[in-house]
Amino acid sequence: MALAMTRPQKHPSSGYYWFRKRVPDDLRSLIGKREEHFSLGTRDPGEAKRLHALKLAEVEERWANLRLGQRQLSPDDIARLASEIGEQLRRRLEADPYQPLRWDVEVGARLWIASDTHDVYTDITQALSPADWKQLEQQNICYALVDEHVIGRGITPRPEDRERLVRAASIQVQRIIQAHEAYLLGKQDISSGGWEPSKPRTPAAPLTFEAVILGWLVEKKPNEKTEYSWRRVMTELSEFVGHDDARRVSADDLVSWKADLLAKGRAAKTIRDSKLAPARAIFQWAVDNRKLNTNPAARINIDLKSRSTEKRRGYTDEEAKLVLRAARTSKEAHKRWVPWVCAYTGARIAEICQLRSEDIKQIDGIWCIAFAAEAGSLKNVNSERVVPIHSALREEGFLKFSASIKKGPLFVDLAPDRFGSRGGTGTKVLSRWIRSLGVTDKRISPNHSWRHRLKTLGRRNGLAVDILDAMTGHGRKTVADTYGEFPPEAMLRELSKIPPLDS
Structure with missing residues (x-):
């Protein structure tokens, strides 16, 4: 039993x-x-x-x-x-x-x-x-x-x-x-005749978390959102251990903190990626710069056991139709167009929400969406890319909509979040809206599951793997993949293999 x-x-x-x-x-x-x-x-x-x-x-x-x-x-x-x-x-x-x-x-x-x-x-x-x-x-x-x-x-x-x-x-x-x-x-x-203890050594001056964070910020130059979230993590750790002296933090402290987070019901993946990883990186900067002798978080990890009931999946055809039909009737620009662009590009929600009218352009005679750093923060170097516009998007009227915005953000109805990102706001708003439509399966991530779906469609319809990765902004898997460019005509040829969804 x-x-x-x-x-x-x-x-x-x-x-x-x-x-x-x-x-x-x-x-x-x-x-x-x-x-x-x-x-x-x-x-x-x-x-x-x-x-x-x-x-x-x-x-x-x-x-x-x-x-x-x-x-x-x-x-x-x-x-x-x-x-x-x-x-x-x-x-x-x-x-x-x-x-x-x-x-x-x-x-x-x-x-x-x-x-x-x-x-x-x-x-x-x-x-x-x-x-x-x-x-x-x-x-x-x-x-x-x-x-x-x-x-x-x-x-x-x-x-x-x-x-x-x-x-x-x-x-x-x-x-x-x-x-x-x-x-x-x-x-x-x-x-x-008694024993005279040796004089204690003068303890090293405290190394505050703030001093370590400031040094890390100067060298690493993270974006504002990362700085904010990682500062919060170090504040949480400081509150847990009862001080903010990096030299007094031990591996046992990190193990106890991990156990406390588990006891509070935090997900193992959240603890690993959003708590332990930032602490480990900041302490490692202090070690690399001769401010700490060892990194107390270096060997502290957490075992992630994947369950089939929790594994993220892509939208099925019926689920995709449900969302796209609801989007078609919406009067709000972000609800009307962001799900459709997600469905036929596999782009990240934040990348789409920060698009500008000038990012919709013709390249070599082919209408494309350019995901550029000038529009806002991108996840990594592979995220800066160009993706042709699928025929389903053209027929739906996306080009006409983008042309109606003379200059600047396409989705001005999305207020920027505290970090100036429309993507942060759009992620929350669209996720709640899609859940309200009846998409309640926890394996579905309302925004990210579009990327899973496009990968599935790519395999189903025989798209070239390297071009599919280039469209979704995933990293190159081999040295050979880093050679040469991905011309729009080649990408459109592969993207056109995905048939329009009969919505």
């Missing part, structure tokens, strides 16, 4: 919520069980939902690491894992400050016992002094902490990387223990 894996499960007797998730078939032999299940330790449904999201992220990260098998750890991996081990130890000591410790601060400050591998330590024990014995015991503690941590994360390091990680972890452990001893003993004069 399949288990519900999307929410915490309430135990019928105790009332405590539990985490339950079926182990994938390919990992059962490694994990040794069919299901991950454990108590979340709370009866509060809100807290259970939050904890469930955090644990789900941890479990899926461990499974992803197990699938990778034994792998090489980079210097950044070593540093990150050692820091995590130190942080876990610090939290344990905070929870029970007076627990007995099997660690000698003075002995721990000595050099690591020389040996090629940990396995040969048993061969030299007879020659060890009491201090060396203490040192060896502390090294064993580091090995235990490292093995516990990597097993919990599903990581299988190479032997040499395990050694490097143990040595890095020992430095972190020593630092935590020294700080803890200083806390317990207080500042005592060294002549009294």
Whole structure:
């Protein structure tokens, strides 16, 4: 019987919520069980939902690491894992400050016992002094902490990387223990026999999110909409972590933020593309410009599982007819013409909404629509292109309509959005209008599904693939595709293979 894996499960007797998730078939032999299940330790449904999201992220990260098998750890991996081990130890000591410790601060400050591998330590024990014995015991503690941590994360390091990680972890452990001893003993004069803690280093000055964003803006020069949306993402992250110091943001912070977004019901694709990707890019700029040592978001991702019920599709003939018939009767220019242009060009909605009368022109005697950067922002370099006007558009009267606009935007009835884009306004207005016509299938994106439809029609009617890609503004797939031009007569020849829809 399949288990519900999307929410915490309430135990019928105790009332405590539990985490339950079926182990994938390919990992059962490694994990040794069919299901991950454990108590979340709370009866509060809100807290259970939050904890469930955090644990789900941890479990899926461990499974992803197990699938990778034994792998090489980079210097950044070593540093990150050692820091995590130190942080876990610090939290344990905070929870029970007076627990007995099997660690000698003075002995721990000595050099690591020389040996090629940990396995040969048993061969030299007879020659060890009491201090060396203490040192060896502390090294064993580091090995235990490292093995516990990597097993919990599903990581299988190479032997040499395990050694490097143990040595890095020992430095972190020593630092935590020294700080803890200083806390317990207080500042005592060294002549009294007490331990005098070393003076703390002056912490690095905060690196504010705003400073990083400003540097990124100067170099990358994004458009106004991207700047606005990415600033919002960094503001959300700042509010979640409780500060705006980029140097204090850790990978654990990003994992927790991702889990929080999942718990709030955000779509995985939105989290990946609209939250994690901007944060990763901005932090990477700081790393590339020597302002941060590591990118805390570098390895934070989210698994997207495509479901057939969620996969975007194109309009069917009947759905396309429904929209185009409604458009034909509309008195508003954008509702009247934008769906028709979408249907026979496969262009993006924003590209069409920002068209100007001067973008409708004859090239080599063929009436075309020129999608140009002068009209407004385009998605990428391939988006600047020319597409011939299909016979169905000419017969519908699109040329007559465009000629009626002497100069400037074709769709003046669309007010520009806050970024000066008619496309942003048109996307929202037309999407709501098409949904109101009865196109309610969630697999249909009211505006973007026209592009899917044109690709389907292209395959159905045998259009040349490279020309179809050029018309829709998709990237060239091979180096050969980048050679030469796409003449209007060649594009019209292929576009004419798509028959007019009997609407």
